[in-house]
Amino acid sequence: MRATDTSGELDRNLAMEAARVTEAAAMASWRYIGRGDERAADEAAVNAMRAALNDLAIEGRVIIGDGQRDEGPGLFVGEAVGVGVGPAVDVAVDPLEGATLVAKAMPNALAVVAFAGGGAMLAAPAAYMDKIAVGPGYPDQIVDLDETPARNVAALAKAKGVQTSEVTVCVLDRPRHADIIASLRSVEARVLLINDGDVAGVINTTDPDTAVDLYLGQGGAPEGVLACAALKCVGGQFQGRLVFRTEDERVKARSLGFADKDFTRKLVLDELIKGEAIFAATGITSGALLDGVRVASGFVNTHTLVMNSSTRSVRSMRTRRPAVRG
DSSP states (O other), X not given: OOOXXXXXXXXXXXXXXXXXXXXXXXXXXXXXXXXXXXXXHHHHHHXXXXXXXXXXXXXXXXXXXXXXXXXXXXOOTXXXXXXXXXXXXXXXXXXXXXXXXXXXXXXXXXXXXXXEETTOBOOOOXXXXXXXXXXXXXXXXXXXXXXXXXXXXXXXXXXXXXXGGGOEEEEEOOGGGHHHHHHHHHTTOEEEEESSOHHHXXXXXXXXXXXXXXXXXXXXXXXXXXXXXXXXXXXXXXEEEEEOSSHHHHHHXXXXXXXXXXXXXXXXXXXXXXXXXXXXXEESSOOSSOOOXXXXXXXXXXXXXXXXXXXXXXXXXXXXXXXXXX
């Protein structure tokens, strides 16, 4: 039986291992940028990430997995990773966040992994989730999922001491978000529309250099948990509410331990990640947060973000290694 640890500090060496895991996935999928083959890019990233995870001295279990909502290759929920000896660790993965972005050579594709103590990470159902997220430095409950987008922008603007026109909100460019976008524009907020990459949209709020103040919209529930690991590391805030499209999704959620009362209530960050967390992301294609993989003069260059909630540390790592021919 796996041990449970929802409060202890994770081994700091695991943060550096997390970087190695995402770098492996990013470099593997780099070969497929612009080639129009989402499946091949995803499979390459998955295989590389699985191999890297299985080298770690952990008793890992995938809680948030790739391939939950499709039949493609994946690191699936419940899969054991690591050598099987060492601390019990919950693992959340997205080996290729933005397969379409890679296939079309568009920005913001990432390889992402997060670790938490065994039992600390919520096993989110394969459903959608309404989300609102802000980065660090704001009063508690500065935004609220039940408020209008316009009022949330006004609250942020007041806390920052700026006009609403100086607040930037990241929104996934989907027809379902038309009302959100209209409300934001009614107060002249800047709306940054992204084509894909729900996790990247949330973690952009963790870095002031991206100029993203707020993330709003509906995306995957598992991706919400994964992004919360990054917010946990910097002291950000998050609220989410599950959204089901079918009765089968509700049945599967109940099998994970969700009660019917959980289907309509707001879930907050500390419910999604109960203990300390480590988060890592490596850019595959360049975006607002990270540069993509670049191969030049016989070397592979990667750009990785590593976060640790126990130390509130954020490292931006640029690594150069010899390119392997093959």
